Amino acid sequence: MKTGILRFPGSCDELDAQLAAQMVGETVMLWHGDRDLQDVDAVIVPGGFSYGDYLRAGAIARFSPVMESVIEFARDGGLVLGICNGFQVLCEAGLLPGALLPNANRRFTFRQVELEVVEGDTKFTSACPPGELLSIPAKHGSGRFYADEATLDQLEAGGQVVVRYRPEQNFNGSLRDIAGVRNAAGNVFGLMPHPEHAVDALTGSTDGLRIFESMRSATQGAYA
């Protein structure tokens, strides 16, 4: 699997995402001003503050040249993972439903959170046994997942809620404890917690590695 990692001038976790993706394949950094996705099998939109995010997280990034290509890539069925700011960008770009609002506590908050894998048969979670709990760090100021009731019902019915915060772990006030969702086609996934920061026991946990392993399995069929 060759994974492309977007790099905006305000990206912060792009090298962390690269380290994680390198554990399951090769990687290439994709500059925000370039349209060429360099024949990657998957794209990661990483964490950070894309263009400073002074307006609204991800609001400007979704118009960047590289995102134009990512939108096209996703519509063609390409695998796209958005982490934290990347999740915000994918929502702004209309590739994922819902929006990420400022945390209920109105502060940037860093916490190791426990997630429940709600859907174990997705392209991003196939390596997780059903009901698996993942210990993964979260760190953000705008992570409160919001969508209207009808959309939330639809997401749950359609198996699009992929990961949920366990009880008492939902510090940002996300509706229905939603930590990550996928699109209806199943090839785009965004979550607020950082699986790329949970791939090495030395720095905390290895639970996040499952996400990247799942992506590798998903691409193997198509590109092996």
Add this chain to the structure above:
Amino acid sequence: MPEQLPGLKDALALGLTEAEYQLVCEKQGSPPNQVELAMYSLLWSEHCAYKHSKKLLATLPTEGPAVVMGPGENAGAVDVGDGLICAFKVESHNHPSAVEPFQGAATGVGGILRDIFAIGARPIAVLDSLRFGEIEQSERSRYLLEHAVAGIGHYGNSIGVPTVGGEVYFEAAYEQNCLVNARALGLGPREQLMRSAAAGVGNVVLIYGASTGRDGIGGASVLASAELGEADDDKRPTVQVGDPFEEKKLMECSLELLELGLIVSLQDLGAAGLTSSACEMASKGEVGIDLEVRKVPLREADMEPFEIMVSESQERMLCVIEPSDVDAVRAICDKWEVSSAAIGEVTDTRLMRIFSNGELVGEMPVEALVDDCPIYDLAPQRPSEPLYPPPLARLDGSEDLAAALLALVGSPNVASRRPLFEQYDSIVQSRTVRRPEQADAAVLALPNGTALAVSIDGNGRRVAADPYRGTLGVVLECASNLACVGAHPLGTTNNLNFGNPGKPHVAWQLSEAVRAIAEACTALEAPIVGGNVSLYNEGASGPIYPTPVIGMVGLLPDATRAGRLGFVEEGEAIALVGPFQPSLAASELSKLRGEQLPTELPEVDLEAVRDAQVAVRGAVRDGLIDSAHDIAEGGVATALVECALAGAIGAAIEIDPGGDAWEACFGEAPGGFICCGHPTALAQLGERTKVTVIGKVGGERLEIDLGSEKIELGLDQLRQRHRALGAVFQ
């Protein structure tokens, strides 16, 4: 164009003394004009010239086997092996933070980060050291705390540098003058190490980063005074405003320029802006620099030449490059959407010459600006009267030991810092092996399997009681924190936060503290590689507690064996380790009791404490023990609570109190550790330093049996109290 020259009155208003002004006239050969006076007043300020501390700082040890770059550059650096250096420095942003805590703290972080990448290292960590008034009583202090923490988080989180540690204390002496010290560390290839000395006559001086505005025009603003006939309101200084996104681009741009070898010398623009940066570069390079102020990218077109020279707009860098590299350098700047402009040239004149549209508006010998500021002797005198009123009493003496322990655990100086550090990203860059509250020092993995350990420490109250012994304790505590994760110190940075050095008692505090730092750093082989001095920290009610802040960097040979502070396993033995001689003098308990500060602290056996640190460090490295925690504020009992809460497991302890159960439980001193491990391992440790087994890990409670008295508290109750600071941030 006829110019009305400023005079003595303007010089005094800018902070120069009459004698200094006369000396400026002498060096210049005539009274300085507006631009020249502005530049002299800044470079001859305490901040730039260290005129009251230079002689003392010269007594500090600065050499050691790991030192690659000592004091005098943007940051110090130590060798960490495999061709890598660790750059680090601490700086204060006290006064801006007292005025506007969010931006003051944010720009403090921004400034220290620039110091790190200016020497060619990628910033890998931020720590902070904070002091405020009593948050339980003072709404202003709660406001300052909340906004300073938010400002630090805002800047560090947005730029992708983890904030991995820090310390905060609350004392009435900081009510009017809070302290915000920010420290950063960087990592870089040794061969990319960059100095700031300008070199190469004919080379181009280029400014890049944010444009220059009227923000942060410090003392110079008084130049826009009626006496000069320019009573213009729009020349009032405004608070500097940080823009972490601009700095992020500036950082990536700088590191790319350095990697490509396009830079001859590099300097950030901090206090005193272009004036300080350009003059420092010329002075170190023993050259001259010509600057054309009209080429500087400006936010406001009508800025005066002196304003451009003294502006403290953030997120700017100044570099010297070869003329043939100008296009390549500007192309990298364009890639990162960072503005750049060639604004001057390196000359052989040894003069700073400032031009405005080609007209010479200032000409000064570099040596006069940078080296000829008078240096003053201090007149230290030990005060005969107490300098500080006793703290407000929170305990009335009727409490039993358990109630006192609960009060300590919930007191702002001891309670969990989680509500603060949860606002910081401590893990970005995938290097953080030990996060806050997991160990006494933060641990950052290096590519070759070793790791850096980093801690920052201060204890103003103990230094106020006894500047010499109190400061010894601070340096020892910092090294003890490194020992607890298994690291030995490579180098030290320090921030000397004191009051007005012109006052004999402050001069005494400062002299005694520096004497202690020199002695302790020598004994610990932890040389000073850089630092900062912040004087005049006083309010109407008097000076702050003298607050030397010490920050060390240490190395662990094996990152996987980094120590932890929490108890690990049921049934393990717990030991009190080290030559620990607890005393209630200037302790946290004595503060809660409202006691006046003593006039001295017990003697410190530097060598014995160092030997204990070596022993603990070795035991952690060998994997002999499972936890290690330095005993600090609140004594043994508080340290035991911290170990139990961090490990989420209780303990049963028996202590022979000797004379005084209160002293045994809550007394403080350097050189004590709580360690847990297998009894035979602790016995082995006992061959290297004093070890007393005092109990066992297990259960849901902390029990401390002192013979005649007993403390029994549930972990839930202790945890509840330990979360007291959460109320400030609810």
